[in-house]
Amino acid sequence: MIRLGTRGSALALAQSGTVADAVRQLGHQVELVEISTAGDRSSAPVAQLGVGVFVSALRDALLAKEIDFAVHSFKDLPTAPADGLSVVAVPGRADPRDALVSRDSLSLAELGPGARIGTGAVRRIAQLNALGRGLIAVPIRGNVDTRLRKVADGELDAVVLARAGIARLGRADEITETLDPLLMLPAPAQGALAVECRADDVELLELLAALDDPFTRAAVTAERTLLAELEAGCSAPVGALAEVAEGDDGPEIYLRGAVFSPDGSQTIRLSRTGTLADPAEVGRALARDLRDEGADQVMGESQ
Numbered sequence: 628m629i630r631l632g633t634r635g636s637a638l639a640l641a642q643s644g645t646v647a648d649a650v651r652q653l654g655h656q657v658e659l660v661e662i663s664t665a666g667d668r669s670s671a672p673v674a675q676l677g678v679g680v681f682v683s684a685l686r687d688a689l690l691a692k693e694i695d696f697a698v699h700s701f702k703d704l705p706t707a708p709a710d711g712l713s714v715v716a717v718p719g720r721a722d723p724r725d726a727l728v729s730r731d732s733l734s735l736a737e738l739g740p741g742a743r744i745g746t747g748a749v750r751r752i753a754q755l756n757a758l759g760r761g762l763i764a765v766p767i768r769g770n771v772d773t774r775l776r777k778v779a780d781g782e783l784d785a786v787v788l789a790r791a792g793i794a795r796l797g798r799a800d801e802i803t804e805t806l807d808p809l810l811m812l813p814a815p816a817q818g819a820l821a822v823e824c825r826a827d828d829v830e831l832l833e834l835l836a837a838l839d840d841p842f843t844r845a846a847v848t849a850e851r852t853l854l855a856e857l858e859a860g861c862s863a864p865v866g867a868l869a870e871v872a873e874g875d876d877g878p879e880i881y882l883r884g885a886v887f888s889p890d891g892s893q894t895i896r897l898s899r900t901g902t903l904a905d906p907a908e909v910g911r912a913l914a915r916d917l918r919d920e921g922a923d924q925v926m927g928e929s930q
């Protein structure tokens with residue numbers, strides 16, 4: 628019996644359940660072990676709780692051998708690698724875009740000045756402000772269900788959430804609009820999962836590697852290298868999206884990146900293409916380009 632550690636939220640259970648099923652398909656027995664994290668127990672803003680609030684308890688349980696592997700939302704993982712652990716697989720990614728869920732099915736364009744839009748992420752707040760439409764970003768936290776309820780209750784006109792999270796809960800039909808990355812560049816690694824186990828668990832490393840999707844891993848590597856090179860964390864005002872496309876000399880990575888000041892008054896958006904063979908280099912190169920254009924100063928406005 629292989630023990631899969633998971634947070635207890637509906638989203639975490641859905642994500643872990645999918646991965647558990649994939650491992651069962653390979654002919655193994657998997658048992659889910661629920662672990663509560665600091666991020667689940669506190670209702671303080673994530674930016675205050677610090678990097679890794681959703682993952683530390685799972686990682687501690689891994690190192691203590693209370694569980695054998697864990698599934699994380701990749702975008703919640705700190706960019707610094709964890710000692711003794713390995714991201715053994717990055718399964719195929721869901722739609723990475725953000726989504727709008729609004730009252731009366733209003734589109735983003737139909738939400739006028741003064742509309743109250745719930746989101747806790749400074750990246751999303753900045754991009755809503757940058758539209759110059761007088762939308763009011765209202766800070767919210769809590770699980771996907773709690774956030775969606777604030778629209779149903781009439782407390783908010785809309786919320787912006789990762790499409791992947793809503794879809795994994797089987798509620799994609801409630802999405803009013805999937806936001807084009809031109810307007811709302813997603814968080815690095817949004818929609819992707821990270822499967823993590825102990826770096827010395829040779830047997831499990833071999834078994835779980837079968838779940839890896841190389842294109843998703845390459846895309847996420849480019850996006851997260853960009854984030855790391857900008858020395859920014861998962862709650863930083865940074866958007867990134869890498870796509871794999873066929874180029875003249877074989878498959879290429881097309882990486883878009885952006886940094887924002889929280890009021891949306893300053894934005895730097897750039898993109899770069901590079902070989903699929905070295906996605907980290909594409910991320911590093913784009914980080915240099917963004918820095919050259921003043922990324923540190925723009926993000927600094929947020930501190």
Ligand SMILES: NCc1[nH]cc(CCC(=O)O)c1CC(=O)O
Nearest residue numbers: 700703788789791792817818819
């Ligand atoms: N920070 C919370 C979080 N972590 C992962 C997801 C959604 C699923 C994903 O991005 O893979 C969410 C909720 C959200 O941003 O709407």
